[in-house]
Amino acid sequence: MLARPLLCGLRSISRVAALGLCVLCLLGDGITTAHAAYPDHLIRIVVPFPPGGGTDIVTRRLGEAMAADLGQPVIIENKPGAGTIIGTGAVATGPPDGYTLLMATFSHAVNPALNSKLPYDTFRAFAPVALVARSFNIVVVNPGLPIHNIKDLIAAAKAKPGTINFGSYGVGTSAHLAGELFKSMAGVDIVHVPYKGAAPAITDLMGGQIQVMFTTVASVAAYIPTGQLRALAVTSAARSPVFPDLMTVAESGVPGYVAESWYGLYAPAGTPADIIERLNGSVAHAVQSGVLKSLEEVEGLTLTPGPPAELDKYVRGEAARWQDLISKSNLKLE
16 A cells, blocks of 8 residues: 555656756756856956056057957956056956956066065966067167167266166066166166156156156057157067167177067956966957057067967066066065
8 A cells, every 4th residue: 555655756756856957957058058158248458557558559459359259348447556566456356257357568477576565476366368479678768869879878878877767667567677687787877767657658758857768669669760769779689570770789789688578468366267268269369360460560579379378387487587687686666
């Protein structure tokens, strides 16, 4: 007598279990579909500099191409200040969902050596996405000065120590440390004047408030052909095909001198690997689309889209390379 009710009970339990399994499968499909839908709303790329500088220009071009590839708007949010720490920190604490990204530059690699109390861990708080491009810097002066090459600059600095000011877009940026490296290797006393971005520094350079900059090509490319700024040399190891007649700093009287800029895209640590892969592919697609071609040709970029690990390896190498100069020069973030 007990067998039949027991059998019915087991059948009921089986039906409930099967129904539950179906529900879980449906939920699983929904979750997978939702995750696979990335991106489903706009993406922000934080630039830790004001608008108008080289990083801003490169990021806006890249963002346009990524938006076309991803099918969602990509907006650029400028968050300057504290040697890029404000903007960088904002991304470090952002949600790891692929919708808040950071365009990091040279300062990202050197800030740990400049500030032992950063509000984030440079190599743990971020997930590398792609090394977008590498670039040399260019030495430019106000054209009203009687300085036409690096030897003239060295002579002028040695004749009146401490009277020539070089501008940068913040402590620890490539424009700053390229100048510090020049000071060290050329044995000259020139004074660093930090700004909150490339644009205000270049404005003061053209106005005569400062005399020289070791800046990115992207930030001054429009002012050299017009004669508003005079180019003296490039900071690369070899001459650039973009400026074939422009000597390197090394061959102009400072043997062994090399300083390089770069642009790398990061997401907050913990961002899912498939989202990182999608973003990395979008960067590669943007480069292949040719949207950065004019910057490559006119502003001296070497486009280098590769796997995320390549960005991590490169930045760790740069951090180690500049540590010695920072220590010897006793440089600190202000």
